[in-house]
Every structure is written in C-alpha cells, then in structure tokens.
Amino acid sequence: MGFLSNILNLGLVVAGIRIAIPILLAGLGGLFTLQANILNIGMEGMMLFGAWAGVFVSYMTGSVWLALLAAVGVGLLAAVIFGLFGVRYRCNIIVAGMGLNLFAGAFTMYLLRSIFRTRGSLSDPRIVGVPTLTLPVIDKIPFLGPLLSGHSLLVYVAFVLVAVVHYFLYRTPTGLRIRAVGEHAEAARSVGVDPARVQFLAVLISGAFSGLAGAYLSLAQLRMFVENMVSGRGFIALAAIYFGRGTPVGTLVAALIFGLAEALSMRLQTLGFPSQFMLMIPYVVTVAVLIVVSRLAAVPRRLKLPSFTEEARE
Amino acid sequence: MAQEELVRLEGIEKSFGSVRANRSVNLTVRRGTIHALIGENGAGKTTLMKILFGLERPDAGSIYYAGRKVEITSPQQAMALGIGMVHQHFMLVPSLTVAENVVLGHEPQQGLHLDRQAARRLVQEIATRYGLAVDPDARVRDLSVGLEQRVEIIKALSRGAELLILDEPTAVLTPQETEELFRVLKSMVAQGKTLIFISHKLKEVLAISDAITVMRAGEVVGNLKTAETNEAELARLMVGRPVLLRVEKGDARPGQPALEVRDLWVADRRGLPAVRGLSFTLRRGEILGIAGVEGNGQTELVEALSGLRSIERGEVEKDGRSLKGLSVAAIRRAGVAHIPEDRFRRGLCGQATILENMIAGEHYGMPFARRGIIDWKEAAAFTETLVKEYRIKIGSIYDPASSLSGGNAQKLVVAREFSRAADVLLVSQPTRGVDIGAIEFIHRSLVAKRDAGAAILLVSADLQEVLSLSDRILVLYEGEFTAELDPKTTSEEEIGLYMSGARRMDLRAKAGGISA
Numbered sequence: 118m119g120f121l122s123n124i125l126n127l128g129l130v131v132a133g134i135r136i137a138i139p140i141l142l143a144g145l146g147g148l149f150t151l152q153a154n155i156l157n158i159g160m161e162g163m164m165l166f167g168a169w170a171g172v173f174v175s176y177m178t179g180s181v182w183l184a185l186l187a188a189v190g191v192g193l194l195a196a197v198i199f200g201l202f203g204v205r206y207r208c209n210i211i212v213a214g215m216g217l218n219l220f221a222g223a224f225t226m227y228l229l230r231s232i233f234r235t236r237g238s239l240s241d242p243r244i245v246g247v248p249t250l251t252l253p254v255i256d257k258i259p260f261l262g263p264l265l266s267g268h269s270l271l272v273y274v275a276f277v278l279v280a281v282v283h284y285f286l287y288r289t290p291t292g293l294r295i296r297a298v299g300e301h302a303e304a305a306r307s308v309g310v311d312p313a314r315v316q317f318l319a320v321l322i323s324g325a326f327s328g329l330a331g332a333y334l335s336l337a338q339l340r341m342f343v344e345n346m347v348s349g350r351g352f353i354a355l356a357a358i359y360f361g362r363g364t365p366v367g368t369l370v371a372a373l374i375f376g377l378a379e380a381l382s383m384r385l386q387t388l389g390f391p392s393q394f395m396l397m398i399p400y401v402v403t404v405a406v407l408i409v410v411s412r413l414a415a416v417p418r419r420l421k422l423p424s425f426t427e428e429a430r431e
Numbered sequence: 432m433a434q435e436e437l438v439r440l441e442g443i444e445k446s447f448g449s450v451r452a453n454r455s456v457n458l459t460v461r462r463g464t465i466h467a468l469i470g471e472n473g474a475g476k477t478t479l480m481k482i483l484f485g486l487e488r489p490d491a492g493s494i495y496y497a498g499r500k501v502e503i504t505s506p507q508q509a510m511a512l513g514i515g516m517v518h519q520h521f522m523l524v525p526s527l528t529v530a531e532n533v534v535l536g537h538e539p540q541q542g543l544h545l546d547r548q549a550a551r552r553l554v555q556e557i558a559t560r561y562g563l564a565v566d567p568d569a570r571v572r573d574l575s576v577g578l579e580q581r582v583e584i585i586k587a588l589s590r591g592a593e594l595l596i597l598d599e600p601t602a603v604l605t606p607q608e609t610e611e612l613f614r615v616l617k618s619m620v621a622q623g624k625t626l627i628f629i630s631h632k633l634k635e636v637l638a639i640s641d642a643i644t645v646m647r648a649g650e651v652v653g654n655l656k657t658a659e660t661n662e663a664e665l666a667r668l669m670v671g672r673p674v675l676l677r678v679e680k681g682d683a684r685p686g687q688p689a690l691e692v693r694d695l696w697v698a699d700r701r702g703l704p705a706v707r708g709l710s711f712t713l714r715r716g717e718i719l720g721i722a723g724v725e726g727n728g729q730t731e732l733v734e735a736l737s738g739l740r741s742i743e744r745g746e747v748e749k750d751g752r753s754l755k756g757l758s759v760a761a762i763r764r765a766g767v768a769h770i771p772e773d774r775f776r777r778g779l780c781g782q783a784t785i786l787e788n789m790i791a792g793e794h795y796g797m798p799f800a801r802r803g804i805i806d807w808k809e810a811a812a813f814t815e816t817l818v819k820e821y822r823i824k825i826g827s828i829y830d831p832a833s834s835l836s837g838g839n840a841q842k843l844v845v846a847r848e849f850s851r852a853a854d855v856l857l858v859s860q861p862t863r864g865v866d867i868g869a870i871e872f873i874h875r876s877l878v879a880k881r882d883a884g885a886a887i888l889l890v891s892a893d894l895q896e897v898l899s900l901s902d903r904i905l906v907l908y909e910g911e912f913t914a915e916l917d918p919k920t921t922s923e924e925e926i927g928l929y930m931s932g933a934r935r936m937d938l939r940a941k942a943g944g945i946s947a
Binding site for chain 1: 532
C-alpha cells in the first residue's frame, strides 16, 4: 500500500497534467488540419521554432508577453512555410513536414551557436518565464488546491482553449467549412469554398497553437532552450489528435492519458526501475492506444443474421 | 405563345487537345420551360453545360443571359446570375446535416456563429414551396439517393437559382422516384423556374420536356418541340442512323446449371449485411438479369462471386465444385470471367499500357510467358488481333489505358474477359457511359456468348438493358430478391414496383427455390 501510494498520488496527476499541456496545445491546433484532411507532421518543427522564439524574445526584452506573442508569430511563420509547400504548391506533405522539422532542428541550433556562442542549451536569469497562478480560496482546499491551483498561466489557457476550439469548429461558418473541406473537398469547391484556402487556414491555426505549445516547453516547463527540446511531442500530439478523432474533447482526453503515462514513467525511474524500460512507457502507451482506437473504428458491427424462425413467422 | 428567352449560347467552341467537344454550338432556352439536352455520351452535352455554369471556359462564342451578354468564369458567378447545377455525382458532405449542406458557402450568421435556426427555416421554406419534403436535421449519409438529389435541388434553389441544370438526374432513381422528381420539376416550372434537363433516356425526355436539343459529336443536330417528335426520330438524330432499340436475339436454350448459389450472405464495406441469403441457379446458355436500384447489394453480390469480397455465409458452386474462399486468380482459372462495374477502378490499370491490360491475369503463363519471361511479341500480336476484332479505337497498344474513352475502355475489358476460356461471365453495368454504337456491339457480343453456351449473370442499373438482354430477371431489393420475372411478359413499371420494395413475391414458397 505504501509503495503504491508512493507512485499513484496527487503529485502524479499534477505532473501528468503539466506534461499533457504542450501535447494538448499543439493538438488543439493540429486537429484543424486533421479535420481539413491535411496530414500535419510539421507540428514538431513549429513547436521548436515557438520554443526558440519564446526564449529569444524573453531574453532580449524581458517581457514574457512579447515572448508568447513572438512564439505564436514564429509558429505562424513556420506554418506558412509548411502551407506553401504542402498546400499551395501541393508537394508531398510528408516531405514538407519532415523538411520543416529538420530545418527547425538545424536552424535553432545554428541560431543558438551564432547568437549566444553556446551549444546544447541556453539558460539565463534574463529569461522571464510564464507566471504561475494561485487561485484564491481554491488553493486552501485540500486535494483540490494542489490539483487546480498553482499551475502556469498557460495550463489554464489550454483548458479554456478546449472550449474555444469546440465552439469554433462546430458553431461557426469557418468551422463548418473546415469540416466540409476535409470530408468532401469537391463539394465545398462546388459551392464556392476554396479548399486550398481553408486548408491553409487550418495549417495556420495549427502553427499558432504549436508555437504556443513550444513556448510552454521553454518558458513554463523549463525556462530555458535546449536543442531539439520538443523531442517527439509534436508527433505525440498528432497521435493524440487521431486518438481523439479530431475532436477537441477527445484530444484533451488523449493528451491527459499520454501525460499521465509519462509522469508515471518518470516516477518509476526515480524509484529505481530500469530507466531504459520506463522511458518507453509513453511511447508504448501511444502505440497501444492507437491500436485500440483503430480497432474500435475498423471492427465492423457483427453481421446480424436473422434467425430463420424469425423469418418463418412472417 | 412563345416565352421570352432566358439563355442564348452562340457559336460556342471548346477543344480538349485534339478533341473538339463543342463545335459552334447554338442553344436557346426559354424562360419557364423544361429544355432537354440529349445526345450520346461524349456528344458534348456536359461540356456545354459546364461552360454555362462556369466550370469550363469556351475557346470562342458568347453567352447571353436574360438579354445581357455575360462572361461566366466561375460557378460562383453563374450562381450570382441565377444559374444552378445539380451534378451527376452529388456534391454533398455525408456527415453534415441537410441544413448544413444547404447553407455551406453562404452561411447565415448570428454574431460569430452559424445561425442554425435560419438554415433550418431556409430548407423548410424551399421544401414546402416545391414539394421537396426532407428533414433539415438529418445527416446526409443516412439519406437515400432520391433524397440526396432533393437536397442538391434545394441547395441550388437556396442560392437563388432561376435556371437549374440537371445532369442525368434520373440515372440513379427508381421509376417511382423518377415520377416523384418529375412532379417536383413541374411544380418548379409552374412557379417560373427554367430547367435544362440532360439525359439520354428518350422516354423520359419525351415525358417531361417542352423543347429538345439533340447533340452529336460536339454539334447541335436538331432543335425540336417535344410535342412534334417521337422516340425513333430522336434516336436517329442522336446516332446519325436508325438504331435498334431492342436487341435481336433468339430464344434461350438453358442447359446444365453452371453456377449454384445457396443462401449467400455478404457484408458491405461497413460490415453490414448487403446480400441477405440469396439463392439462385445460373444455367449455361442463359442470360440472368439482376435488376435493382444501385446500392441494393449488386456490387457485393458480384464481388463475392468473383472472389473480390469474402463470403460471410452460404455456398457458391461451379459445376459442383465450391468457389467459396478461393482467390480471385483461382476463381478465374475455374472459368469465371468478370466485367466489373467500374472499369477504371477494377477493370483496368490506367497507367499500364493497353497491351499490359489485355494480357493481365494471363501474363504469367502460356502463351504469353515461358519460364517466367514474358513473350512480348506474342502478347502484342494477341492484343492487335483483339483490338481489331472488337474495333477498339486506340492510338497504339503501347498507350496507357487511361488514354481511352469510356466506350473504348469498356470494349478493352470486354475483349479481355471474353477472350478467356470462361464459361461463366459476371457482367456488371457493361454499357454504362458507353456510346450507342458500342452498346450495340457489346449487347451482340453477350448474346453471341450466350448462344455459344456461356452462363451470363448480367447486373445493370439500366432497366431497358436488363429487359432487352435477359432471358430471366431477378429483382434485388435490400439484398434480397423480391421477384423473378419473365422479360417477355413484364414491364418497366412492374419491375419498378419490385425494385422499390413496394411489392414482393413469395419466392421461398416456390418449389425448389429460385431456379429456371
């Protein structure tokens, strides 16, 4: 009992939520691309650019707000590159995405070395992080206090965005058009909706969200930039979107599952379990969940054969 | 009393590469009439309408709408003028509701969000006005084809269409649904709308239209008043020579059973039962026609018999030997040939050459291959012979199959399948999208195969085809047979009743089930 409660406790849940946030943020934007039928594997690179831009602007200006703005802006810029190649000029979307990811890794590394003359990582007291929020009253309540209060501002923003994205996707004309384009582009075109424009818009939304997700990593979780610090979260976000079938709430659930899995893996490592195996947990969970989801989607309802007695009655 | 003119096309020219799809075409449509545009496939009807709707730009010529000369460069512009089009393939998003589909692209807004109430009201209003009853909150994926078509019409009307172009609207409907559609069309015209009705079904054209324009090979060859013409004249104009609308054939002499199907169950793509316990016997020397509205299990039935789809339950035997669970190749080796409904998806490989397509399936053995090496000379000689015999119009046998027109592509499939030593032929929609000349040819070939002792299963959405070719007709409705009919004594109307499930024979009661 004591051993288990060492592993499974409130701290694990809180850690899980915090790890889930960048996946959730990127996923909320990325689900627009899934809905618009764009395979967006460029989120990894967009996030890295966002992480870099956040740290850079925070370091230079000392303003975390400008830094967040810059992260979103640079995420958008990365999305423009991805959109130009992948949507506007219709080159292979996988190549466009991989290209963006490789470019982001190399270019941020280059900037780090040429501007700061340093390798590996940049941490400096001048980098201002995203403030945390202490909720009055609630933080005094046992259990709920540590669960709900004291998180980074972006954690609350992310949860609010779930509702915003849901509203936008299902209640606005633009949301309707995105869903229509993703399912039947020709039908949309025939009523004067330009599929390429709508898809580009979806990519842009994804870029803005990914930029913010990157900034969360570098300014809320760490307050430093590390080369290739996104390390697969863009892809996990993609998995979360598929798990959630492109819905905001589904993506939230998926991000939380993945966050908890990673928190669990970290917890088990500190308790002396072999880290080689524990590090695998988030990825094993990702694969397992995706298999379960695809089975659920693919398994046809059993062929219903009416019994002959039933037929004979007619 | 001549109505005022609404549309005038003058000297329209349009070429695609070396093909002249429209040659100085003139067309005048009067307000408040139903104007039929008829012609064989490839005659240029659809191209002309695409030009009017802004989907294609003419190389030369002018368009006048309501007395003004207009340039139509996009469908949006056409819609702004008041021109709407109901495409042959519906442009609807399945997972969205009827109302959402109708307002897509011109959504009513209330503040930031979509005004669903207004969208619903819009649908209701148009539906009531023209008798197009449909539930605005239903998801399009749950609708029947007939209802989907209504949604398309509502969509066009909701955009203020005064002139509505209907591209082969009855191709997917039962006779009863067609009647319903005609009722709606008449009520639209009574309320001042103008309709252009593209078709190649002469009977329907005669029943519904006020005026008829006939096109052939890109040119207008006739402008007629419906009241002053008849089926024979229209057919002659369309083809340029008198056509036999009935297939000449002698009586069938059914022989031994070739294919026995017992209690066959097949699932569709989604895993739902599409074929529900079908039993029948196909004999040598007969053409067994399967009539039915598309989507009632025909595709699944033929795919199961040819090995493309797995059989959930039941038995299929050819000459006493079970075909169940065999691969496509094994079934073909057992003497079953298959002309699939979609020649470019199943029947041919578009990127491969005509030669490669012609030997496909036999390429691994004699006489086309020896010890695993293809004898291209032998294959080319074989292909050239068949191309000549079936009069397939091609550039070279080394051109890709995708370069062929619909009719010639179909002839290629027919030639390949007929050249196999097969005595059971599964034939699906053999003449869809094929010109009348090729239709005659394919029909004669099928009858010749029958007379040579082959057993032929014919699936067609074209009732006239089923009626004129078959020796026996089974009507398929929701995966079950609702009737067995004799083509000599039945009529399109009677078949239609069984096709829509309105009537049903008690086939189980028949001694020995359904067999000849």
